[in-house]
Amino acid sequence: MLRIPNFFSCLLIFASIGCDRMPGKPTVATPVAIGSSAWTQSTFDTNCRGCHSQGAEGAAIPLIDAGYWKVATDAQVIQVISHGQGVLMPSYLESNGGPMSAEQIAAFVKGMRSLWGAGSPGGQGGISDVVVAGNADAGAHVFASACASCHAAGGSAGSVTDPMYLKLISNQGLWSAIVYGRAALASPAWNEPMPNHPNGLTPTEVADVVSWIAQARPVSPANNQNASNAK
Amino acid sequence: MNRDAIIKLLKQPVQWVEERTGVIAFSAPLLTHHVPRSAKWWYVFGSATLMFFTIQIVTGVCLGTMYAPSASNAWESLRYIDEEIPLGWMLRALHGWSSSAMVVMMAIHMLQVFMHGSFKYPRELNWITGVFLLLTVLALAFTGQVMRWDQDAYWGLGIGAAIVDRVPVFGDQMRALMLGGPIIGGETLNRFFALHVFILPGAAIGLVGIHMTLIMKNGISEMPKPGEIVVPSTYRKEFEERMHKTGVPFFPDAAQRDMVFCGVCLILLVFLAAYYGPFGPGGMPDPTLINTNPRPDYPFMWIFGAVSLLPPASETAIMLISPVIGIAILVAVPFLSNSGERAPSRRPGMMLLAVFVVMAIVALTWEGVTSPWSPVMNGWSALPTPTQFVKGRTPLQMQGAVVFQYAQCRNCHELGGFGGKRGPALDEIATRMSPDQIVRQVQQGGGNMPAFGKNLNSAQMTAIVDFLSTLRPANEPDSTIPGAQLPLPIKSPLTLNEPFTGTGVPAEIATGASSR
Numbered sequence: 166m167l168r169i170p171n172f173f174s175c176l177l178i179f180a181s182i183g184c185d186r187m188p189g190k191p192t193v194a195t196p197v198a199i200g201s202s203a204w205t206q207s208t209f210d211t212n213c214r215g216c217h218s219q220g221a222e223g224a225a226i227p228l229i230d231a232g233y234w235k236v237a238t239d240a241q242v243i244q245v246i247s248h249g250q251g252v253l254m255p256s257y258l259e260s261n262g263g264p265m266s267a268e269q270i271a272a273f274v275k276g277m278r279s280l281w282g283a284g285s286p287g288g289q290g291g292i293s294d295v296v297v298a299g300n301a302d303a304g305a306h307v308f309a310s311a312c313a314s315c316h317a318a319g320g321s322a323g324s325v326t327d328p329m330y331l332k333l334i335s336n337q338g339l340w341s342a343i344v345y346g347r348a349a350l351a352s353p354a355w356n357e358p359m360p361n362h363p364n365g366l367t368p369t370e371v372a373d374v375v376s377w378i379a380q381a382r383p384v385s386p387a388n389n390q391n392a393s394n395a396k
Numbered sequence: 397m398n399r400d401a402i403i404k405l406l407k408q409p410v411q412w413v414e415e416r417t418g419v420i421a422f423s424a425p426l427l428t429h430h431v432p433r434s435a436k437w438w439y440v441f442g443s444a445t446l447m448f449f450t451i452q453i454v455t456g457v458c459l460g461t462m463y464a465p466s467a468s469n470a471w472e473s474l475r476y477i478d479e480e481i482p483l484g485w486m487l488r489a490l491h492g493w494s495s496s497a498m499v500v501m502m503a504i505h506m507l508q509v510f511m512h513g514s515f516k517y518p519r520e521l522n523w524i525t526g527v528f529l530l531l532t533v534l535a536l537a538f539t540g541q542v543m544r545w546d547q548d549a550y551w552g553l554g555i556g557a558a559i560v561d562r563v564p565v566f567g568d569q570m571r572a573l574m575l576g577g578p579i580i581g582g583e584t585l586n587r588f589f590a591l592h593v594f595i596l597p598g599a600a601i602g603l604v605g606i607h608m609t610l611i612m613k614n615g616i617s618e619m620p621k622p623g624e625i626v627v628p629s630t631y632r633k634e635f636e637e638r639m640h641k642t643g644v645p646f647f648p649d650a651a652q653r654d655m656v657f658c659g660v661c662l663i664l665l666v667f668l669a670a671y672y673g674p675f676g677p678g679g680m681p682d683p684t685l686i687n688t689n690p691r692p693d694y695p696f697m698w699i700f701g702a703v704s705l706l707p708p709a710s711e712t713a714i715m716l717i718s719p720v721i722g723i724a725i726l727v728a729v730p731f732l733s734n735s736g737e738r739a740p741s742r743r744p745g746m747m748l749l750a751v752f753v754v755m756a757i758v759a760l761t762w763e764g765v766t767s768p769w770s771p772v773m774n775g776w777s778a779l780p781t782p783t784q785f786v787k788g789r790t791p792l793q794m795q796g797a798v799v800f801q802y803a804q805c806r807n808c809h810e811l812g813g814f815g816g817k818r819g820p821a822l823d824e825i826a827t828r829m830s831p832d833q834i835v836r837q838v839q840q841g842g843g844n845m846p847a848f849g850k851n852l853n854s855a856q857m858t859a860i861v862d863f864l865s866t867l868r869p870a871n872e873p874d875s876t877i878p879g880a881q882l883p884l885p886i887k888s889p890l891t892l893n894e895p896f897t898g899t900g901v902p903a904e905i906a907t908g909a910s911s912r
Binding site for chain 1 (some may be wrong): 786800
């Protein structure tokens with residue numbers, strides 16, 4: 166006779182303890198803390214990864230890259246994210262029509278650095294991460310000796326003086342392309358061996374060659390706006 | 397008191413009631429009526445449907461004590477039931493899963509009746525009440541989805557209203573009747589609430605009553621045997637004789653199988669509810685939130701798939717006429733063939749039809765679930781250009797790859813298996829289209845692709861076309877017509893700088909033949 170009550174009381178205990186902890190119970194979604202690595206990663210994965218990925222993936226500068234964060238300073242990365250850059254990098258700051266507040270952008274940059282920066286505070290690459298004006302005439306010679314064998318019109322790695330290319334990339338973009346290179350695509354960074362420059366370029370030479378390349382950017386009444394945007 | 401005296405004492409009130417109502421005499425045949433000896437496991441689906449319906453009523457009444465049917469509180473009250481009420485989420489989960497299970501079980505029951513030809517004489521009205529039960533249950537499922545009052549509900553109503561709106565002449569009035577006004581609002585929820593908890597359940601209970609009465613009147617059909625044909629003039633007499641001779645009482649012979657099957661269904665239902673939890677509520681029903689991906693519940697997924705795949709020109713006609721034709725055909729089934737063979741093996745055409753309908757619904761449901769026509773809205777910013785399409789590209793082509801992301805091409809076009817499926821995958825586009833054709837397609841659109849001509853400047857167009865022209869396997873030629881002149885790059889009117897020809901650069905590289 167005792168068996169049935171025992172069975173039911175066991176069931177009752179099980180029900181009162183167990184049932185309300187089943188996997189199907191909806192959980193109250195806890196908002197992801199801004200600045201946490203999960204937040205940084207998911208923000209990056211939804212908004213940035215399409216162009217800025219890692220290794221040989223993605224067409225723009227990879228951000229999952231310790232080499233990038235060694236040179237790049239937080240101030241400059243915040244500047245680019247907030248206000249966009251060139252023609253193709255959108256601005257993400259609220260006041261520019263973007264989705265993020267200034268605090269969020271700052272936390273995001275800090276989060277990326279802690280995820281991928283390998284402990285570097287930035288600004289350690291021996292060269293500025295912001296474009297510096299140079300001497301175009303001197304740059305002509307740098308280009309001819311160090312760059313032209315691959316990057317002249319028709320060169321094996323493709324022209325960088327193509328006016329269409331220059332209409333899409335800002336001087337800051339040229340600067341970053343030279344400074345960071347793209348190791349996974351066999352493109353040397355600024356201080357890595359190049360033709361006639363076994364130790365790479367000096368910061369002055371980088372500035373000069375950017376100035377020279379930028380001269381090839383077409384300026385006409387019709388694309389004045391684009392040209393000024395690009396700068 | 398001895399045992400007999402106790403039984404007598406207990407029997408007295410029962411007899412008192414029975415004498416005045418006859419309820420036992422009336423309901424006893426529900427248990428004792430004879431069913432065919434051959435009615436085995438094929439005959440359990442109707443009972444299971446009824447069990448799910450009972451669960452719906454019980455859980456529905458419980459939910460009705462807590463749900464707030466007002467536009468401003470409905471969504472909150474669901475959160476309240478889920479989070480504050482002990483096991484409230486379980487109640488919602490049972491109601492939701494039992495609803496889907498009822499639709500599925502009903503479809504299986506109907507399929508079994510169709511395949512066994514059980515709708516033939518004298519059970520035509522059994523079938524027809526069943527068809528109306530199906531429609532009632534589907535209406536309950538739809539109105540139940542509206543009760544969640546989330547984004548799915550909101551957009552589901554929007555689509556429903558848009559379909560109703562297309563009715564010629566009376567569209568406006570019908571939409572106003574459905575929504576209780578020109579827009580989806582509080583009135584809409586209240587009339588769907590009235591439908592969901594009063595009108596439709598009442599109709600369903602009435603129809604179940606008629607359905608059961610007809611079953612009692614006409615008996616359960618026997619398992620079909622090839623050669624045993626239904627002749628309306630003699631069927632009833634012969635059937636009743638066979639039942640008298642070889643039939644078995646419903647309880648316990650047939651009922652035990654029903655009970656076993658219903659028990660298994662119940663365990664599965666509780667498992668589903670406990671493991672997967674309640675349906676929704678999804679996001680707030682706010683039409684200004686465009687970052688939403690509304691989907692109908694599963695019973696309507698195939699309709700969602702079918703409507704999404706319709707050619708635009710035929711939408712109105714098909715959406716308005718096909719339900720009418722579909723229901724008419726379902727109602728007409730027993731009239732189209734109410735005698736003759738019942739065995740599936742003697743009705744191959746009907747079996748093929750049933751298989752076709754099931755396959756079509758499964759396939760359309762799959763299409764609805766995956767909805768490959770929907771763009772991947774964050775594809776442009778989330779899916780990186782795959783390595784193989786980045787390696788070995790020129791700076792201009794790399795910029796083209798960025799433009800490809802920037803212009804959100806990726807939302808509709810796959811690269812390397814990732815991206816939208818709305819348009820064709822572009823992994824090998826250069827083998828199909830020449831650069832000139834790509835320029836035309838991007839600029840002017842066509843084939844459901846928007847025109848991007850005004851959104852891309854000449855440099856962006858040049859870069860993107862240059863990039864797309866590289867998308868082909870290394871061992872396949874591009875689509876350039878042999879002997880044709882190479883396409884001219886789109887140049888701006890003022891190309892000022894000639895390539896540098898400084899010292900130390902081989903002339904042929906510096907002046908450069910085209911890389912193409």
